[in-house]
Amino acid sequence: MSALKIYNTLAREKQLFSPIEPGKVRMYVCGMTIYDYCHIGHARMMMAFDVLYRWLKSSGYAVTYVRNITDIDDKIIKRAVENGESISQLTSRFTKYMHEDTQALGILPPDHEPRATAYVPQMLGLIAKLEQNGLAYKAADGDVNYSVRGFPGYGKLSGKSLDDLRAGERVDVNTGKRDPLDFVLWKASKESEPEEVKWASPWGNGRPGWHIECSAMASELLGEQFDIHGGGQDLQFPHHENEIAQSEGAHGHTFVNYWMHNGFVRVDNEKMSKSLGNFFTIREVLQQYDAEVVRFFILRSHYRSQLNYSDAHLDDAKGALTRLYTALKDIEADSSPLDWTETHAARFADAMNDDLNTPLAVAELFELANELNKTKSAATARQLKGLADIIGLLQRTPQQFLQAVPTTDDGADDIEAMVVSQIEARVAAKKAKNFAEADRIRTDLLGKGVVLEDKPGGLTEWRRA
Numbered sequence: 001m002s003a004l005k006i007y008n009t010l011a012r013e014k015q016l017f018s019p020i021e022p023g024k025v026r027m028y029v030c031g032m033t034i035y036d037y038c039h040i041g042h043a044r045m046m047m048a049f050d051v052l053y054r055w056l057k058s059s060g061y062a063v064t065y066v067r068n069i070t071d072i073d074d075k076i077i078k079r080a081v082e083n084g085e086s087i088s089q090l091t092s093r094f095t096k097y098m099h100e101d102t103q104a105l106g107i108l109p110p111d112h113e114p115r116a117t118a119y120v121p122q123m124l125g126l127i128a129k130l131e132q133n134g135l136a137y138k139a140a141d142g143d144v145n146y147s148v149r150g151f152p153g154y155g156k157l158s159g160k161s162l163d164d165l166r167a168g169e170r171v172d173v174n175t176g177k178r179d180p181l182d183f184v185l186w187k188a189s190k191e192s193e194p195e196e197v198k199w200a201s202p203w204g205n206g207r208p209g210w211h212i213e214c215s216a217m218a219s220e221l222l223g224e225q226f227d228i229h230g231g232g233q234d235l236q237f238p239h240h241e242n243e244i245a246q247s248e249g250a251h252g253h254t255f256v257n258y259w260m261h262n263g264f265v266r267v268d269n270e271k272m273s274k275s276l277g278n279f280f281t282i283r284e285v286l287q288q289y290d291a292e293v294v295r296f297f298i299l300r301s302h303y304r305s306q307l308n309y310s311d312a313h314l315d316d317a318k319g320a321l322t323r324l325y326t327a328l329k330d331i332e333a334d335s336s337p338l339d340w341t342e343t344h345a346a347r348f349a350d351a352m353n354d355d356l357n358t359p360l361a362v363a364e365l366f367e368l369a370n371e372l373n374k375t376k377s378a379a380t381a382r383q384l385k386g387l388a389d390i391i392g393l394l395q396r397t398p399q400q401f402l403q404a405v406p407t408t409d410d411g412a413d414d415i416e417a418m419v420v421s422q423i424e425a426r427v428a429a430k431k432a433k434n435f436a437e438a439d440r441i442r443t444d445l446l447g448k449g450v451v452l453e454d455k456p457g458g459l460t461e462w463r464r465a
Contacts, residue, residue: 002353004059006228007304009236009259010157014355019227020257025061027052027228028218028256030235031113033070034094035079038101039279040294040309041265041272045232047295048262048303048356050107051391052230055352058390066221067110068214069095071117072207077197087196091115101282104291106392114217116208120199122216123208127185127201129250139176142188144203146211148181151245157259158237183242184209211242215255219247229256234271236261262303272309280309289314290405292395296321299358299391300443302436318405320366320447324388327369329398333381344368348387358391359439365393366446419450423460426452 004017019025029049032038049067056063070076071091080090102109127144130136135150148154148162155161165181189198189205198205208216218226224247231240240259247255265272272279285294288311297317301307339345344364351360368384371377388394396404422441429437442452445462453461 002350004055004353005355006258006260007355008257009261010256012159015258017258019061020225023060023062025056025063025228026222026226027056027063027065027230028214028222028226029065029067029110029229030214030231030239031067031069032098033073033075034091034098035073035076036094037281037283038098039272039281040285041232041279043101043105043107043282043294044265044298044303044307045262046102046107047105047298049230049260051299051303051356051358052228052260053108053110054390054392055356064112064222065110066112066114066218068217069113069115070210070213071095071115072197072213073210077193081194087194097283101286104286105282105295106292106395108392112221114221116213116217119213119217119220120208122220123212124186124199124201126212126216126219126246126250127203130185130246133249135245135249136185137178138203139178141176142204142206143176143184144186144206145177145182146185146242146245146249147178148183148245149179151249153248154245155241157241157244160237160241183211183238185212185246211239212246214239215243215246215250218243219251224251225254226256228258228260230260230262233261233263263306265307265309267309285314289318290401292393292401293318293321293405295392296362299393300362300447301440302359303356305436305440316444316447320444321393322402322405323447323449324365324369324384324394325396325398325401327372328381328384328394329402331372331376331381332378333385334378336379336382338386339379339383342383344371345383345387352390357436357439359436359443361387361391363439363443363446366443370446370451419445419462423452423462427458427460 005014006017007013008015032042053063053065069091072087076087076091080087083090127136130146131144135147136144137147138144155165162181185208186201186203187206187209189207197207199207218229229240229243244255267278270276270278293314297314298307300317340349344367348361348364351357351364354360365384365388368380368387372380372384385394422445426438426441429435429441445452451463453463455461
């Protein structure tokens with residue numbers, strides 16, 4: 001079995017994974033800011049690191065997984081005031097909804113799920129260290145800001161130079177700052193804000209800035225340096241860049257060894273987001289589609305790629321997942337452990353160890369299903385179910401799934417034009433060195449019951465499974 005490689009955003013390349021402490025992994029993922037229902041973009045993020053969590057544990061690591069909850073934020077305060085309820089009432093309600101959504105999608109709970117409001121003392125301690133190190137200052141308006149130009153490594157994660165940078169989205173440029181790039185660590189209280197969001201500090205009553213929250217929670221629960229930090233691609237700058245500046249500026253050494261970021265979900269070639277108004281909540285999608293179909297749809301794309309959301313793609317995922325379940329129908333898998341020396345299992349492991357290449361891993365599930373359709377072997381059924389279980393698929397009996405997800409057959413049999421078109425697209429993807437897209441096309445065709453066979457000379461033949 002190959003060794004695990006992870007794409008490290010900081011290094012801008014895949015790197016062999018080597019934990020700080022042999023056999024143990026400490027990882028932190030930026031979780032939800034809780035003031036509304038989670039959308040499919042959030043599901044994609046949590047799914048990416050759920051798969052990582054599952055694979056690390058399957059690989060024998062003892063994992064400590066922290067995914068935080070941001071329960072104090074400008075948007076949270078605004079929504080609570082609009083609703084006429086307390087901050088804690090609002091965040092408790094939407095935390096409950098988030099847990100219901102993640103459970104439905106088979107996303108495992110993290111080992112720790114800290115709330116920002118429970119770690120204010122740790123945030124104050126971190127700010128005090130930054131002030132002592134000359135990296136934090138109290139401005140005329142009462143805010144405490146981070147002096148970006150005082151930290152030489154600023155920009156190393158995002159690859160941006162200081163001259164090109166602008167203040168982050170959540171930072172208000174104001175006259176109290178020494179530099180427009182400086183960001184807030186501690187926000188001075190305003191009379192209009194609820195008393196619930198005012199904490200005492202050496203700099204006056206106020207509340208933490210968004211960035212300091214994760215630095216404090218991560219270091220408190222995982223130590224001043226840990227293995228993996230993850231989140232959505234949109235958090236790379238400014239949030240994660242600022243986390244590095246805060247943590248390394250306070251402690252004087254490396255904060256995180258591997259930074260991982262998942263790609264966006266897109267609708268009509270635009271990023272799905274609440275600000276654009278083109279988002280679909282997990283709850284809305286689950287009213288139309290079975291939760292495992294949604295999970296399968298997400299896993300068919302590599303976590304770093306852009307995921308294109310559409311009903312057509314979900315319908316296709318439904319048909320493909322049905323093929324896997326149908327292959328297991330009326331076959332009792334034997335109860336012996338997975339055989340990792342078996343060809344498909346070894347390829348599955350190689351795919352997962354190659355920066356969690358779930359499209360290739362899923363392709364091996366279809367290869368096993370095709371074999372199972374021919375052999376009706378209990379050992380093959382065990383391999384299929386065992387490998388699928390690692391990434392949270394095939395969690396029900398075929399009868400349960402097929403009853404929950406009825407399918408229709410329109411009787412169409414002429415697929416040659418579609419297959420030829422997909423083969424041409426795959427050849428073009430390979431020429432462009434877009435191997436992730438080539439793998440996705442191969443996997444999609446397998447889900448439709450079409451097997452591609454690459455021949456010498458660059459030719460590709462196809463046959464029905």
